[in-house]
Every structure is written in structure tokens, then in C-alpha cells.
Amino acid sequence: MTRADPAVSVSALGKRFGDVVALDDITFDVRAGELFGLIGPDGAGKTTLFRLLTTVQLPDSGSATVLGLDVVKQYRAIRSRIGYMPGRFSLYADLSVEENLRFFASVFGTTPEAGHQLIAPIYSQIAPFAERRAGALSGGMKQKLALCCALVHRPELLLLDEPTTGVDAVSRREFWDLLETLRADGLTIVASTPYMDEAMRCERVALIQRGRILDIADPRSMGGRFQRPLLAVRSAERMRLLQALRALPHTHSVFPFGDAVHYADARASRDAPDLAAELERELEQQGITDAEVAPIEPGIEDVFMELMLREPAEAA
């Protein structure tokens, strides 16, 4: 495998569990050295995808290679070259921090010392608790230990299934900072998350929902996928504002966004500033006199919801 070959290549991959289609014809590549995000809610198929890529489950259809190796025919060779951090806390709660690390190293036939260079920046943050039982660590510390254990055998590809779920906002930031450091050192990373804001930390993201990829793009340019004028509307009367906007004749979508409401117009060609003035007048006619309307750039959540609305049978 050369640097130009993809680290992960997935082609028309499918997996069902009984009547449930977990993955439906998924195709994408991850470039070597890339930090790639899988963004989607619970039940989207993220975990199933990781289980196929880590060779712990077999696909029903399609194919995938990891580091140039086939996930079905060459599964043994894949396993020692990847690091995997499952979504659920996967360490031994009764072993100490140090013992967990030593155990995972020995499973891969190595020692923590051999992997020291790669894990040192992360391990230094948990080293003060080396003697503590893993079960007694805080959420953020557990995640850092799990990351060390997934890296201790110096894998070429790191697969992280929802590494920041249930972790507070500060620890989440620190965790993504660590991933960026690892990526800068040349590691390829695929991480999944239900948090849309974390998409911005990735070079490219796949938006995934109900077993399908809705879109793959650079998160910084994803707003361009939203092909309608978008306005942020604020009023002290939130419930009335939502109802009034939904009742307007050219409404495409109306969603609450924090202290504002995002309104997309069905007339894709309308100029946003004109539309803002028009909307303010229409709301005033409905008795909402304090409405502030401003054109805004669509963010990744706007795009995700827009793509969900376009999906057939998405009666969300």
C-alpha cells in the first residue's frame, strides 16, 4: 500500500439484522492520514459500520478494504494493524490505569514502553492516576485511557466509535485536540459522533442516517449544500413565532435553533435580505411585532436536517 491508496475503501456495503437494514449500500473512501468523521444519530448504522471494518462481523453484500486488506478474506492481518475504541467503556474497571495499558499491550504482543512515543502526550494527562482503578476515573479520563489502550500497539488506523458520548463539553474539546495531534503525526483516524459541532474538527465528514450516507464533504464547505435562503428569526414569543412561521405561504422548513428560529423559504431564488424585510412585515401582520430577522449562513445541522427532509419516507 502506498500513501496514495485509501486507508479505508468501502463499496456498496450492506448489512441487515432480521428485518432491520443497518447499512444500505454504503460507499466511501478514507484517505491515508485523514481525520474522517461519521456524523449521525443513534441507530444510523455507525456502530455496525465499525464492526464490519474491524472484522468482528461479516457484511451481507458489497466489499470493504482496510489498509488495502479485504475485511472478509484478510481479517487476521487487519486486526493487529488497527486500533479500535468501542462506544461502550471497554476497559477492565477492576484493573488500574497502568494494568489496563499493560494488558492491552500484551494482547498485541508488545509493551507500553514500545508504544511510549505515540501515547506519551495522552498518557501524561492520566499518569497521575496510574494506580487508580479504571472504574473510578472520571468520564473524560476514561476516554483518554481507552484511547491509550487503542494506540498502545502503534496501529496505522484508529477507529473510534462515539468516543465523546456522555463526556462533558470541556473534555470533548480536549479529546478532539488529542485526535488532531495524532493526525498531525500521520495517523489515519475515523471517528463517529452524534454531536454535529464535532464535525468541524474533521477534514471530511459523512452524514449518516438510517443506514445511508446522505452526503460526504468538507464540513467547512457543507453550507453550500443548502440551496435556499436561510433566515434567523428571534422573538420573545417563541411558541407563537414557530406557529406563525409554519403558517406562512412559502415556508420550506422551520426549526428552533437555541434562542432563534431558522426559517428556509421555498422560493430558492429569492434574495435573502429582501426576504428578511418581507418576513418581518408578514410577522407584524400576525401580531408579532418584536421579530428580528437576519439572513444567516447555513451550518452543518441545517444541512443535515435539509438532507433528512429530502430522503424518501423520512416522516420525521
Next chain:
Amino acid sequence: MTVAPARGPAIEVRGLTRRFGTFTAVDAISFDVAAGEVFGFLGANGAGKTTAIRMLIGLLAPSGGSASVAGFDVATQAEQVKRNIGYMSQRFSLYEDLTVRENITLYGGIYGLSDAAIAERMASLVKRLDLGRDLDTRVKSIPLGWKQKLAFSVAVLHDPQVVFLDEPTGGVDPITRRQFWELIYATAAQGTTVFVTTHYMDEAEYCDRVSIMVDGRIAALGTPAELKERFESRTIDDVFVRLARPGAAA
């Protein structure tokens, strides 16, 4: 159901403290939450949120200070507190092996509603959440988003004065998350106080006011706009990072 005195705030906390051995998990916190307010209760893991909530719902006795919820003292009237609140957590709320209908009936019974009241609330819930086809489906087979909306509706089945939501929207898709917040608004508009914790900092901006706990104390409390202004931050996420890890500001 016992009717609480309607005067005063829905939640009133004065110097509330909880120690475990030599460790002070909650350190003399004080705040009020008004009736019908949507109040966000934020904090890093280990800041003391869960301990504070356990005291407010009458599950854990305070070591010091006092708190009243729905007009009842959490230390001396814990049973009345429990009868006048709703509670929903991400981890447990509904019985997965029971059907939607059975869950509603069970909780209605636990809350002491009459059969007629249960039937009436079931009908209105089915209509509001469009659950008609799934009434006899086991909860474990319905999609997560619906499950969360159903769990919330069951938590307010008995029209409690205050409902506590512990990370209610974890893992749900962005459209369902917004539908969930609209349910919260509708409930608050009817006068129910909503006390909510979340790790989604953008969700804090849906709240009327938020408090941020750091090391057992309330480090900041105000409307999202006030906090952003006071801490010269663009988002609540930035405010949170500044307060919770002062050295780590991005």
C-alpha cells in the same frame, strides 16, 4: 394528588450542601426557578450536578441548607416532592418489554390517576405524538426518537409542577431533538417548570436561564444572552469552557 401552595418559586434552593465523608460534592448552592421556566442545569462531569438533582427529587438527604420543590421541603417532605414532580433520564424511563399502552397505564397507575384520567391522557398522547399504530408495540421496537418523546410525555402524564430531565436528547437526530424541545416549550407554556441537564451546549441556548456548576458551586447563572455578554463569549460552549477549565480556553 396533593396540591402545593401555589405561591413562590417552583424550586427554591438555599445553601444546599452535600458532603460524602470529607468531600463536599455540593457546596452551599442557592437559586430559584420560577413556575413555567425552562431552566438549564449545566456542569462538567463530576461538578456535582447529579448529587444536586438527587437531593432536589427527594432521593438523597442534604447535609446542610434547604430546598423546596413544588412547595415541599426536600428533606422533610420527600414523599410529597416525589408525587409532584416528573423525572426522565436518558438511561431509564420506560419498560422496554412492555408495550406503549402498558407503559402509559402502568405509570398512570403509579402516579395515582383514575382509569378515566389514564384513558383520556392516553388518547391525547396518541394524537399528539401520532402513536396510533404503535400503541401495542413493545417500547424496545420503536425508534429512539419516539421513545424519548414518549418518555417525556409519560414523565408529565400526571401534570407535575416540575419535571426533571437528565440529558433527555442524547444521541437523537437533529430534527427529533428539535421536536423534543418543542414539546418542552409546550409543557412550560402550560405552567410546568422544566429543569434540564444536557451536554449539548447549543441546547443550553433553548433555556430561559442556565446555571453552570463548577466544583460543587454555581459559578454562573443567567439568561444565555446575559452569560455570553458577561463572559465575552460567542456561544454558551465558550462560556462553559472558560468557567469549567479556566486554563483550557480555546
